[in-house]
Amino acid sequence: MFNASLKQLSALLAQKKLSSTELTQSYLDRVARLNPGLNAFLSVDAERSLAQARAADERIAAGKAQPLTGIPVAHKDIFCARGWLTTCGSKMLANFVSPYDAHVVEQLNAAGAVILGKTNMDEFAMGSSSETGFRGPVRNPWDRTRVAGGSSGGSAAAVAARIAPVAIGTDTGGSIRQPAALTGICGLKPTYGVVSRYGMIAFASSLDQGGPMGKSAEDLALLLNVMAGFDARDSTSLERPAEDYARLLDAPLTGDHAKPLSGLRIGVPREYFGEGLSGDVAAAVEATLAQFEKLGATRIAISLPNSGLSVPAYYVIAPAEASSNLSRFDGVRYGYRAAEYGDLADMYRKTRAQGFGAEVKRRILIGTYVLSHGYYDAYYLKAQKIRRRIAQDFAAAYKHCDLILGPTSPSVAFGLGAKVSDPVQMYLIDIYTVAANLAGLPAMSIPCGFGEGGMPVGLQLVGDYFAEARMLQAAHQFQLATDWHLRQPAGTE
Amino acid sequence: MDWETVIGIETHAQLSTVSKIFSGASTAFGAAPNVQACAVDIALPGVLPVLNKGAVERAVRFGLAVGADIRRRSVFARKNYFYPDLPKGYQISQYELPVVQGGSLSVMLKGGEKTVRLTRAHLEEDAGKSLHEDFHGMSGIDLNRAGTPLLEIVTEPDMSSAEEAVAYAKALHALVRWIGICDGNMQEGSFRCDANVSVRRKGADVLGTRCEIKNLNSFRFLEEAINYEVRRQIELIEDGGSVVQETRLYDPDRKQTRSMRSKEDAHDYRYFPDPDLLPLAISAETIEQIRSELPELPAAKRKRYVDEYQLSAYDAGVLTSSREVADYFEDLVGALGGGYKLAASWIAGELFGALKRAGLEVSQSPLSSRQLAGLLREIQDGVISGKTAKDVFDAMWNGGGEAADIIAASGLKQISDAGELEQVIDAVLAANSKSVEEYRAGRQKAFNALVGQAMKATRGKGNPAQINEILKKKLAG
Secondary structure, eight states: OTTOOHHHHHHHHHTTSSOHHHHHHHHHHHHHHHHHHHOOEEEOOHHHHHHHHHHHHHHHHTTOOOTTTTOEEEEETTBOOTTSBOOTTOGGGTTOBOSSOOHHHHHHHHTTOEEEEEEOOSGGGOOSSSOOSTTOOOEETTEEEEEOOSSSHHHHHHHHTTSSSEEEEEESSSTTHHHHHHHTOEEEEOOTTSSOOTTBOOSSTTTOEEEEEESSHHHHHHHHHHHOOOOTTSTTOOOOOOOOTTTTTTOOSSSOTTSTTTTOEEEEEGGGGSTTOOHHHHHHHHHHHHHHHHTTOEEEEEOOTTGGGHHHHHHHHHHHHHHHHGGGOSSSSSSOOOSSOSSHHHHHHHHHHHHSOHHHHHHHHHHHHHTSTTTTIIIIIHHHHHHHHHHHHHHHHTTTOSEEEEESSSSSOOBTTSSTTOHHHHHHTTTTTHHHHHHTOOEEEEEEEEOGGGOEEEEEEEESTTOHHHHHHHHHHHHHHOOGGGOOOTTOO | OOEEEEEEEEEEEEOOOSBOSSSSOBOOTTOSTTTTOOTTTTTOTTOOOOOOHHHHHHHHHHHHHTTOEEOSEEOEEEEEOOOTTOTTSEEEEEOSSOSEEOOEEEEEETTEEEEEEEEEEEEEEOOOEEEOSSSTTSOEEEOSSTTOEEEEEEEOSOBOSHHHHHHHHHHHHHHHHHTTSOOOOTTTTSEEEEEEEEEEETTOSSOOOOEEEEEEOSHHHHHHHHHHHHHHHHHHHHTTOOOOOEEEEEETTTTEEEEEEEGGGOOOOOOEEOTTSOOEEOOHHHHHHHHHTOOOOHHHHHHHHHHHHOOOHHHHHHHTSSHHHHHHHHHHHHHHTSOHHHHHHHIIIIIHHHHHHHTOOGGGOSSOHHHHHHHHHHHHTTSSOHHHHHHHHHHHHHHOOOHHHHHHHHTOOOBOOHHHHHHHHHHHHHHTHHHHHHHHTTOHHHHHHHHHHHHHHTTTOBOHHHHHHHHHHHHHO
């Protein structure tokens, strides 16, 4: 049952072979058993979850079920959910119980999904290893001495260890895709504006995007169908006709069933296979590209000349926005406030010094610096220019190909603590993922093999704007022909 | 030594929208603390701003009314600083690209008209309020005002005295109310001015160092603060000192300005475009739509009153001091079918005097424009004299009713019957032979005395013009 797809679970629920209450309870039992070794969940609230499950059962009995009704979903602790502790992985919000639901949470609730719990993450989503959260690091289910990636590492580990059927995460520079790659699951960051940011605690507003995480492309499509949609409360939310992201899954591009991907042009950027890419990842990705060709896709060599500038530009823009977004955490209205302080300035200083962790402080400092008088043009404006060039690189590439394929992360999961003291090394992990955020493009990661230490390797697919259905189709066809996505870490049976 | 004063004004006009600029919470004044602060206003984690179109529409209306450029694309920026009544830790404002650019306002002064150039007008949100009393050593925060829409209107340094600054502020105050974008309530903080003041020796071509006096919420404070500040700066320089660029506050009790913070303490606000809001795009159609709905503006009305109604520039200025006054005037002359000068002098004289004594606005006048038209018609028709009309006015003001009824009931009707008047005058001439002799000896004063006697004999009801005429005729005979 814990390896079942969403479709299979929905069928079991619809046929009354299983109730949502039973399903939710069995996942809660798994969380209780496996989470202590993984630290994937920050909070579970069995009563609340089971109440939702019972309501879902009534709805199913009344014949009003939708595709996700009764399905437990793990929520990254960045999404505000009414009545739930919503900490964003920070001591600053350790006591914050949200009085309202994020748009995504509303949509999931309306669909009858069950909130299984809130998952661990890097503090305020700042990190690539899920080690910076105030409640300790997430451990990788494939090897508990290694990181699960970040910042949506808790959601990734929960799906990988089968303690949640699916999960939701957020991706500002790779925070869905990279942990998905490092834990052997799938994750998708939609086109910027497809998923409302209302109620998603902001890290970098122009880059943040919520998205689905799950075992297969098919599960992602079903989850995205519920997450996506226009929301007037987010001015950057896009008003477009509703789209069924699963509509192309089983539709081959041509009539050739032996070569379901024939006609698909996959662009392979030379810049993604250069220095810094470890050999095991390169080998797994190469083998996967060959598999795509076998399925009918045409491989086209492309270039994204400004790729090397994406990490520097990202680490100017994201901290700049973050330094301002995090100003509201000041100890005045909610959240943490220092126990003892003198005047107002002292209250701010002590509250923020004690409430934020080191990585968050580092990024607030960087962001404050690059926005400062006299530095704004040299850093922030220049980074915005680079950002436009990166988007132009992609636009040029999509004249020759339909999807861009490459590694999600330069290496497999690394050891806990291995990079925390070297921020630049940590930031370079995002080298293949940040460009999609800077350009606002949809991108996903799917498991495509194993590397050093038997750790999973992720393949990244980047599409043109609104190419989600096309990307999911390619990934699904690949998954019909392979079984990387069905592998489960030892010790999680 | 002769000195020259240079003044620029920044005004925060609260826009008259029902809800806030970036949230759906109410902007009504006077609610209990924090009941009009929603999740967006208190900056809960995860909330986002959504721009109120009504605020944009009002900003465009203002821009069109002052002949400014309306930017088709403007940008909201974040102004970052920490303060407990600023919930997000930044204020959303427009910085590099404001919605309204340029424009001007013409101002009526004693010596004539003056044009004050505007630099820009931009949209922004207000902060909340910090309350430092009644909290036993702590401060209270009221976020009802947080997110209230403001239009910040900035002038060029075009004014050279407190008098000009006040005249500008009054003209602006009248205009924002005229076009219905701001209620202008200064006690409630809906219209507040910052004055940038500097002095320089006459003829100097560089501006002196300026000080900014913040949050002046009455015309009197604006005038007093500028006058004090000008004296302070001149004395400082004449004593060998120099003006330090700083922000100052006006203390109305002491009638002094005092330093609030110096330039060195100035924040680095780290402005950058707000990524939560798309650039504000305004279509040409929207601008034209708003333009077509604009009322006739005070300057155009003033010109029309002078050109078409032959009113003096002064009267035209008085009658366009507010939209309510202009409406009253136009309703009155409409009902009267003309009589522009008579209407103007009665509004500026009797009506304004009575309103002022009663502490009322024209919109609260107990005497409607139609009623006053009825009274003026009696004057025009020669039924009553102007002097009698003043008594009728008082009766109407106090007890209501129509002029014609009051005149009929109290026998105030003017005597214009020539035969009746001749009899009266014959009697007056017979009884005042001394005055007649004096008049014939060339003393004009004696004629006035005879008119006075005739008026007295008619108990003030004799038609003065006719009495004059008959008297002259008889004395010449």
